[in-house]
Amino acid sequence: MSQPQKAKHEQLLHISKRAALPMWKSWLIRVLSVVASLILCAIIIVLFTGDNPIQIYATMIKGAVGTTRRVWGLLQNVAMLLCVSLAVTPAFKMRFWNIGAEGQVLMGGLATASVMILFGSKLPPALLMVVVILASIVAGAIWAVIPAIFKAFWNTNETLFTLMMNYIAMQIVSYFVYIWSVPKGSGKIGVINAATQAGWLPSLGKHGYLLNILIVAVLTVAVYIYLKYSKHGYELTVVGESENTARYIGINVKKVIIRTMLLSGALCGVAGLLLVSGTDHTITRDTAAGRGFTAIMVSWLAKFNPLYMVLTSLLIVFMQKGATEISTVFGLNDSFSDIITGIIIFFIIGSEFFINYTVKFRSSKEVAAQ
């Protein structure tokens, strides 16, 4: 009597957590998922456009790394995205959802631009450079520490808080762009100190991006070491995993939250500096170009490991560049490249599920037979 009943309790689909997978197996799953996503994309390409999918993929690769110029552009973009990703990572490891990197980068950029505009002709070049760097770091840090203080003392929701700070930052930038616009009222600042190049980071390499890339490379290693080997890094990991444990061993949780967000904001400030002083030499409200949000994905996909983040940011920038190329070459609109990027990223994120869990199917016959 009790036997048939027992069977009814068994579910058709059974999901359970896996024990640790060996390294090669988890990477195999990741590679397979990318292959699967490319196949699905190919089917969609044929169905909707009738174009040859192989050709489209070839164009994507060409678009991303087809010429030396494109390779440098790709590396520059990877460096910028990676810099913002590095910035959000300590906060994320602490389970502080800093969605405000966009605003923090903008504030860092705005500080850079304002020093360049206001003091460009007044300070000697070396001193100006120092002031530019300090201003950008401080501005980013301040923008990040405000939500951190509210979180630490009054336990406000950091996700909403940092998100809202983005819009404030954008409006502030819009305001100053209007004030300083050249010519007056045009709504554009244009290249700052074009003649004197005052406050510009020195340009190295063929396309002038080498310094940016080197700085970000150093930061990547530094953040990796900070998270893995420093006492601060250890503390913020404990706070992120369990505040109770942190309190139990006597970590001052408030202090760690504030300190980590200062760091996170400071790194965003550096990103702002590199964008304004090292690349664009101007500022608009789109200077951050959504990197503050894309960085969240980069950081998560890499499981907060700065070294893996080099790969994930490369992947995402590569997809973006390639996608733009196919929309121009094949006359497809932007949405189509977004669809392809979306599918591929969806598969990559989905593969993490299969790495962590195993799914067993039971046919309904099997269940009935029991």
Add this chain to the structure above:
Amino acid sequence: MYNHEILSILGENGSGKTTLMNMISGIYHPDEGQIFIGGKEAVIHSPKDAYRYKIGMIHQHFKLIDVFTAVENIVLGINEGKYDLKAATKVVQETCEKYGFEIDLNKKIYQMSVSEKQTVEIVKTLYRGADILILDEPTAVLTPQEIDKLFAVMRRMRDDGKAIIIITHKLNEVLSISDRVSVLRKGEYIGTVNTCEANESILTEMMVGEKVSLNIARTEPQNAKKRLSLTNVTVLSDDGRSILKNVNFTANAGEILGIAGISGSGQKELLEAIAGLQHLKSGSILYYDPFTGKEENLRDKTPMQIKNLGVRLSFVPEDRLGMGLVGSMDITDNMMLRSYRSGNGAFVHRKAPQDLAKRVVKDLKVVTPGVQTPVRRLSGGNVQKVLVGREISASPTVLMAAYPVRGLDINSSYMIYNLLTEQKENGVAVIFVGEDLDVLTELCDRILVISGGVVTGIVDGRGATKEELGLLMTKAHHSEKEGAAQ
């Protein structure tokens, strides 16, 4: 179980009361066995099925939506025709009047007191037509006056023909409300008695069972000296209820002080207060330093300040992975929790913690692939060994352990008992919070019994009987009322 009746399910912690009731209400599934309702076998797969059989459960933790009003919560999840709040309000109002519930149906849940929320839960199950009501420890969160009110309502429901099951471990309530009592112990059904034929000592005996000899080696305490003394310690919860009331006791060096009590009687807060994790409303915690001979008041100090005073306090908390350890970190990094600040510079030194991790794994026979394994992947017993190993390695002067053998197999348990005894022989003041009375009476030199945040007695571990402890554990209610009367 009959209509027109209130049945109590009585048992200690972990005796399976709640699990049993969850099976009846469809949250868990029985592996074997059947449930009969009205003489017919019932197959209950889900809470929905349970409602079909007219079973309603009121959980210990309310399942209400804060921003909805009482009546909105009551009609929530019922799919019968139109959503007509007005008509529903009328029906609910009638139900309330019938049984004498006093409640404002248009009040939002977040504005309600605990007792009002409970009322909403009860009305909800009645509105859904439940004939069998299960209340899981309904009195745990109520004041004595509110309890009287609840009992009055329960009697009225009984007279209306409802069958009511109340889960509890408070003997006096059992005796005052129920018609019959069923006792569970460690997942086994012990027996059912009619309340009119029962008294406290019969029930206690059924609850705690026969004395089982465990043969734990217990040595005589050697030159016991005062190490820690608490005076009038009172701790309030966030909502202002007192969790600990005027607690006084002394823990001696070279002695194991056991703490017995129904879980949730304030044991957790007591240990956390000593560890610097609870704010004290009043009272003092004095520590007598064996090295300097100085007295230190630990009240309102942070764990860091306590450590800086030179107080070597080790604490094995009840929540191993939520407080004592970090689940996703490996054994080495968990060893480092206590010591990561040591050494100069901004970087952590992993060498010493790694050696310690290896030593603990070897000495305590922790089953693990290696010291790089995240502790979350270890079994409960091994997790506990890692935690206890770390806390003991700090050569403490005071060692507090909350339920250190919970979920452990028999061999691991004995290993922990021996470790605690070894610490005691080394002159450590050991405080052991336990739930198994057999263990407490064989391991501890003295046993402090706590009930409802009040110390109801401190007895000698060597002479104590389980009945004596059982009575003390369930006593608070009397003393509370007596206290109020005085």
